[in-house]
Amino acid sequence: MATYSTNQFKGGLKIIIDGNPCSIVENEFVKPGKGQAFSRVKIRNLLNGRVIEKTYKSGESVEAADVVECELEYLYSDGEFWHFMDKASFEQVAVSKSALGDTHKWLKENDPYQVTLWNDEAIAVEPPNFVELKVAQTDPGLKGDTAQGGSKPATLETGAVVRVPLFIEEGELLKVDTRNGDYVSRAKG
Amino acid sequence: MSTQSWRPSAGIITLQARAKLIQKIRQFFIEREVLEVETPLVSHHTVTDPYLESLQCQLTADSSPLYLQTSPEYHMKRLLAAGSGSIFQICKNFRVDEQGRIHNPEFTLLEWYRVGFTHHDLMDEMDAFLQLILQQGAAQRLTYQAVFLKYLEIDPLSISGQALADYALKHGINDPGLDAHKDDWLMLLFSQLIEPKLQAVTFIYDYPASQAALAKINADNLAVCDRFEVYAGGVELANGFHELTDAAEQRQRFVDNQAKRKQQQQFVPALDAHFLTALEHGLPACAGVALGVDRLVMLALQQTNLASVLSFDFQRA
Numbered sequence: 396m397a398t399y400s401t402n403q404f405k406g407g408l409k410i411i412i413d414g415n416p417c418s419i420v421e422n423e424f425v426k427p428g429k430g431q432a433f434s435r436v437k438i439r440n441l442l443n444g445r446v447i448e449k450t451y452k453s454g455e456s457v458e459a460a461d462v463v464e465c466e467l468e469y470l471y472s473d474g475e476f477w478h479f480m481d482k483a484s485f486e487q488v489a490v491s492k493s494a495l496g497d498t499h500k501w502l503k504e505n506d507p508y509q510v511t512l513w514n515d516e517a518i519a520v521e522p523p524n525f526v527e528l529k530v531a532q533t534d535p536g537l538k539g540d541t542a543q544g545g546s547k548p549a550t551l552e553t554g555a556v557v558r559v560p561l562f563i564e565e566g567e568l569l570k571v572d573t574r575n576g577d578y579v580s581r582a583k584g
Numbered sequence: 585m586s587t588q589s590w591r592p593s594a595g596i597i598t599l600q601a602r603a604k605l606i607q608k609i610r611q612f613f614i615e616r617e618v619l620e621v622e623t624p625l626v627s628h629h630t631v632t633d634p635y636l637e638s639l640q641c642q643l644t645a646d647s648s649p650l651y652l653q654t655s656p657e658y659h660m661k662r663l664l665a666a667g668s669g670s671i672f673q674i675c676k677n678f679r680v681d682e683q684g685r686i687h688n689p690e691f692t693l694l695e696w697y698r699v700g701f702t703h704h705d706l707m708d709e710m711d712a713f714l715q716l717i718l719q720q721g722a723a724q725r726l727t728y729q730a731v732f733l734k735y736l737e738i739d740p741l742s743i744s745g746q747a748l749a750d751y752a753l754k755h756g757i758n759d760p761g762l763d764a765h766k767d768d769w770l771m772l773l774f775s776q777l778i779e780p781k782l783q784a785v786t787f788i789y790d791y792p793a794s795q796a797a798l799a800k801i802n803a804d805n806l807a808v809c810d811r812f813e814v815y816a817g818g819v820e821l822a823n824g825f826h827e828l829t830d831a832a833e834q835r836q837r838f839v840d841n842q843a844k845r846k847q848q849q850q851f852v853p854a855l856d857a858h859f860l861t862a863l864e865h866g867l868p869a870c871a872g873v874a875l876g877v878d879r880l881v882m883l884a885l886q887q888t889n890l891a892s893v894l895s896f897d898f899q900r901a
Binding site: 402424429431432433451452454 | 633635681682683684685687756757758761762767768771772774775776795797813820823
């Protein structure tokens, strides 16, 4: 079993806490002049995204988590699993709905996604910062209608709903920022 | 290795400001006729403190181990016992495994001793010193008990170790394996819940007798000792004592330290015979304090980490 000592702690290190794979967000060395030294760490649980704080005595060891992040291409869904592929090795990974989380609304075939694997199982999927998606449905924009601040809702091909300028029409390809769900621009199709 | 990692971790302007502050520190003591001394960085002995680890080195492959000092305290007290009068020193010290935002394994201490001073006299002098260096107003003074009551509503002298563990859990601090060891819990809670609130210069005094280290036990209250610490900007800055002069009691504290280190399965250093013999010869009544110079400079220059005031931090050393 691989372990890390507290003096190896740093941001991004993957460790097992209470059986869950976690990533160290921040590590603070604490040492009262005359006292025991500690590591006070902020840790993100990679399964549910929750951040907790934990204190370790300096020099203690913690189990390492076999977590890797890789870029995989989205292929298709069979309704139960979402299938991704490593473009170099052609290896496929099946991702469950819970691991996929909110990313399902940004999934577009053949686009690259950041997939986190723990013991070779997918536990999280991050979309690229920007995706290009087609407008599936939006009402026609009325000329001079600025009551809504000049924007209207549009449903994209993946089901995501974003606010777009009034001039956007159904069938157009849009560039969207997945971090906040904001419309960026028309995509040059 | 980045192509920029040869560069200093502090800017040149910061190093110029640091040099000015060090000059100011020297001037403070020269004006008060306190003698500047230098003592060895490499010693045949090291401290028995349960939570201090010294770096070992050797002169030749087959010689016995030597130790880089964790503080100049024992050598300076030997000078005092030999009749030096009041002394000060600015020197490097080394502590194993102490690395972080406000820790560097090699760091600079200012340590000074005042013959005939009590720790209260020394706090007065320290206050004047910090007003000069940090350009701030007079410090506030609180007893250890008062600061716990003020911020945590806990009496640190009467509470049990288990009650402290329960309190910590309620405030989001898990037990890192301290069991019910009261002093360890007090120090952890202090560092996590009180220290960040001590932004203005604050003296904490009357520490529990169990945390006396090299301080006298208080003559009027055996539950506390004549030790103080200084905090500013949420950082521990200095530790001072009305110095223990009783050689027999000092020896007993060292033996207790050795027992604790043995129990913790740590390296157990031999007692420093030179130091104990000097105490037997007679240490004049005095008070002394050690202050982290790098941290002081960091606060004076409104920085938030040590690296930014060190020419080269440990990563670049």
